Amino acid sequence: MKPARFEYLAPTSVEEAVSLLVEGGEDAKLLAGGQSLVPLMNLRLAQPSVLIDLNKVEGISSITESEDAVVIGSMARHRAVAESEVVRRFLPLLAESAGHIGYPAIRARGTIGGSIAHADPVSEFPCACLCLHAEFVLTGPAGTRQVRAEDFFVSYLTTALSPDEILTEVRFPKPSPGLGWGFLELARKTGDFALAAVAATVALSPDGTCSEASIAVAGGGDRPLRMVEAETMLKGNQGDDVIARAATAAATSSNPPSDIHSSGDFRRQMIEVLTRRVLTAAWGNARRGE
Amino acid sequence: MSNTSEVRIQINGEVFERHVEPRKLLSDFIREDAALTGTHVGCEHGACGACTVLLDGEPVRSCLMFAAQADGMVLETVESLASTPANLHPIQEAFWEKHGLQCGFCTPGMLLTTKALLEKNPDPSEDEIRQAIAGNICRCTGYVFIVDAIKDAAARCSSEGDR
Known part of the structure; x- marks a missing residue:
């Protein structure tokens, strides 16, 4: 058999899952959609001694809206996120990004929580979450805490999650009406890992200048990056020139790695191109504020 | 540690009840335990798509699931398509x-x-x-x-x- 031996546990509640995680100790691993973990197990790059399957845990896969937030359970599948009416209405950027993740078979199983907790720096959801000011609800033995996307992604495959915590919910503030958005990704082929991806939102003042901007880049370093300098350049301004300058700033702020798929320099150039196109798209679909 | 558990998986309308190790992949369950070798395993790490089956109607990669996870679920494999060898889908x-x-x-x-x-x-x-x-x-x-x-x-x- 491909994976090494492990003990399989399938809790039905978050509380049970947390206590199994605590009991399991260092070698216990959570199984969400399995689209990243199971390949690693099949290759024996990961050999957890205890596997805690979250697929039977109740109450952590729904997508709901409150007055000021969209709340997505961590076990919501990519496909459910992409097709959710609530997500498409309030967070079209997130729905768009979900459609870029892998293939239909991957999207049928993969989960938003799994993708975020795995924290691959080229993943779509971490980038989209950063752009959309998401907060993550982490549940541990002492209860829950909320961590902003900005503080969550630490480094390559490393997050603020403690070993005894489970990501249970992703909360997005509802964006102001008329917010412009864009998401673009470059990959070697449809569904492949991104070489680079850029997410951006733009809010416009009545005079057409930018009042708020948020830009996040995947593939620009060891974690998804917020492009604060580029955002600042946009505020109070408009026009192709400032978009081009902001795109250059985003590329300069990135430090993409080189690997067999692409050099870091190529990735940096592509981040500039994608940022320019995404900002142009966001400007185009934004409505001017009152 | 190599505890086995009983799983019941319905494949193409037939229920297969078997004792399996937790690490048994669904693709291996289909081929070895259910003896349905139409499902092919290529890369066995989710890159090639050869092992795609329908789980409750949705396409999934059977090499990225454990058989234990499919307990109680309904699967369709390629064998479900043709009613007889002469009567293709x-x-x-x-x-x-x-x-x-x-x-x-x-x-x-x-x-x-x-x-x-x-x-x-x-x-x-x-x-x-x-x-x-x-x-x-x-x-x-x-x-x-x-x-x-x-x-x-x-x-x-x-x-x-x-x-």
């Missing part, structure tokens, strides 16, 4: 007619991915077809005849629906 007829296969290794995954696509989208554009099968790797055909076959399958399935 319209998707299979289309692949045959349009030369949508050469060696046949990727074909089970292609057929089931196509079935799931056409159920959601009975009249897909070429772009939508190519998007849908992007995760199913074929090293023979260059995909041209597979895309032709899926277009033909869409036409056959919708005319069947009209009858």
Whole structure:
């Protein structure tokens, strides 16, 4: 058999899952959609001694809206996120990004929580979450805490999650009406890992200048990056020139790695191109504020 | 540690009850325990799509699930398509007619991915077809005849629906 031996546990509640995680100790691993973990197990790059399957845990896969937030359970599948009416209405950027993740078979199983907790720096959801000011609800033995996307992604495959915590919910503030958005990704082929991806939102003042901007880049370093300098350049301004300058700033702020798929320099150039196109798209679909 | 557990999985209408190790992949359960070898295993780490099956109607990679996870679930494999060897499913007829296969290794995954696509989208554009099968790797055909076959399958399935 491909994976090494492990003990399989399938809790039905978050509380049970947390206590199994605590009991399991260092070698216990959570199984969400399995689209990243199971390949690693099949290759024996990961050999957890205890596997805690979250697929039977109740109450952590729904997508709901409150007055000021969209709340997505961590076990919501990519496909459910992409097709959710609530997500498409309030967070079209997130729905768009979900459609870029892998293939239909991957999207049928993969989960938003799994993708975020795995924290691959080229993943779509971490980038989209950063752009959309998401907060993550982490549940541990002492209860829950909320961590902003900005503080969550630490480094390559490393997050603020403690070993005894489970990501249970992703909360997005509802964006102001008329917010412009864009998401673009470059990959070697449809569904492949991104070489680079850029997410951006733009809010416009009545005079057409930018009042708020948020830009996040995947593939620009060891974690998804917020492009604060580029955002600042946009505020109070408009026009192709400032978009081009902001795109250059985003590329300069990135430090993409080189690997067999692409050099870091190529990735940096592509981040500039994608940022320019995404900002142009966001400007185009934004409505001017009152 | 090598505790086994009993699983009941319905595959193509038949229930298979077996004791399995937790680490047994669903793809291996289908081939070894259910003896349904139409499901092919290529890369066994989710890159090739050959092992695609339908789980509660949705395409999934059976090499990225453990059999224990599919306990109580309903699966369809390629064997579910043709009622008899002489009576192929319209998707299979289309692949045959349009030369949508050469060696046949990727074909089970292609057929089931196509079935799931056409159920959601009975009249897909070429772009939508190519998007849908992007995760199913074929090293023979260059995909041209597979895309032709899926277009033909869409036409056959919708005319069947009209009858």
